[in-house]
Every structure is written in C-alpha cells, then in structure tokens.
Amino acid sequence: MTTAIYPGSFDPFTNGHLDITRRASKLFEHVIVGVYATPAKNILFTVEERLELIKQSVAELPNVTAQSYTGLTTEFAKEVGAQAMVRGLRMTLDFIGEFDMAMMNKKLYPELESVFFMANQGYQFLSSTLMKEVANLGGDINEFVPPPVAKALLQKFRQ
Numbered sequence: 001m002t003t004a005i006y007p008g009s010f011d012p013f014t015n016g017h018l019d020i021t022r023r024a025s026k027l028f029e030h031v032i033v034g035v036y037a038t039p040a041k042n043i044l045f046t047v048e049e050r051l052e053l054i055k056q057s058v059a060e061l062p063n064v065t066a067q068s069y070t071g072l073t074t075e076f077a078k079e080v081g082a083q084a085m086v087r088g089l090r091m092t093l094d095f096i097g098e099f100d101m102a103m104m105n106k107k108l109y110p111e112l113e114s115v116f117f118m119a120n121q122g123y124q125f126l127s128s129t130l131m132k133e134v135a136n137l138g139g140d141i142n143e144f145v146p147p148p149v150a151k152a153l154l155q156k157f158r159q
C-alpha cells in the first residue's frame with residue numbers, strides 16, 4: 001500500500017491545503033494529513049481544534065485520514081509506514097524553505113520521498129496567516145476555506 005503523509009501546522013486548514021490533499025489522494029492509496037502539534041509560530045487553534053477541522057473538511061475523501069504528531073516529521077512518517085511526504089509549493093512563498101527541509105529530511109530518513117504539488121493558480125496567494133488576518137478584520141473568507149473552518153474562524157474572533 002502506498003501511503004503518504006501531508007504534514008503541516010494547518011492553523012487553520014484552507015482550500016489550498018484541501019486541494020493538495022485531494023490531488024494527493026488520487027496518487028496514493030492512503031493519505032494521512034499530519035497536524036504538527038507545536039509549531040514554532042503563533043498558533044490560533046489548539047491542535048485538537050485543527051485536527052477536528054481537518055477531519056470535517058476531508059470527510060468526503062475516503063482514503064484520507066488525519067492525526068496529530070509531535071517531534072520529527074520523519075519519525076512520524078516511520079511510525080505510520082509512509083513512503084512519501086507531500087508538500088505544497090506556492091510560487092513566491094515556499095521554494096527555499098521547502099528545499100532546505102527536503103534536503104534535511106533526506107538525511108534523516110533517506111527512504112522517504114518528498115513529493116511536491118504546485119499550488120493551483122487560484123490558491124497561490126492563500127495562506128492560513130492571511131485568512132486569520134482577514135477574518136479578524138471582519139472580511140469574508142468563505143470562498144477560501146472549507147465551511148467548518150469559516151465557522152470556527154468567525155467564532156474565534158467573536159470571542
């Protein structure tokens with residue numbers, strides 16, 4: 001069975017993330033969206049909230065599951081028996097950082113292949129950070145995030 005992990009902070013999960021997940025689910029028999037519990041950035045949603053929002057957002061994809069993890073992503077890949085790690089590449093934002101990480105992961109776990117999906121044109125500008133900023137200022141983000149995420153963002157900023 002070909003298993004891929006799709007790791008990230010997903011704070012929160014956007015339509016860009018969903019698009020990568022959907023495309024990966026067509027190539028791999030099982031895709032595990034891995035929610036990194038303690039990223040080194042300011043986080044709005046708890047790991048439980050991020051995980052739950054992803055589960056609701058990928059509910060219609062039968063070969064996609066989601067789970068959280070701590071520690072090295074390569075260790076998470078070993079634990080779940082993944083052969084590949086999926087990441088998304090936006091034109092301006094991601095290449096250098098992703099390249100460095102892929103080189104390091106190759107050293108840590110040579111058997112794991114990093115597989116990159118180019119972000120679709122419509123999602124190039126989409127980031128979790130931007131969604132939080134726009135939602136915080138009362139902007140409409142319904143077009144850019146799955147419905148459960150839009151609802152959760154609204155609730156967070158109403159509090």
Ligand code: ADP
Pocket residue numbers: 007008009010011014015016017020039086087088089090094118119120123124125126127128
């Ligand atoms: P991380 O903190 O690991 O970068 P993110 O949640 O920001 O986690 O992103 C997870 C992955 O999804 C990364 O590979 C990132 O490049 C990719 N990604 C983020 N936004 C988009 C988007 N709009 N389209 C495609 N891929 C994206």
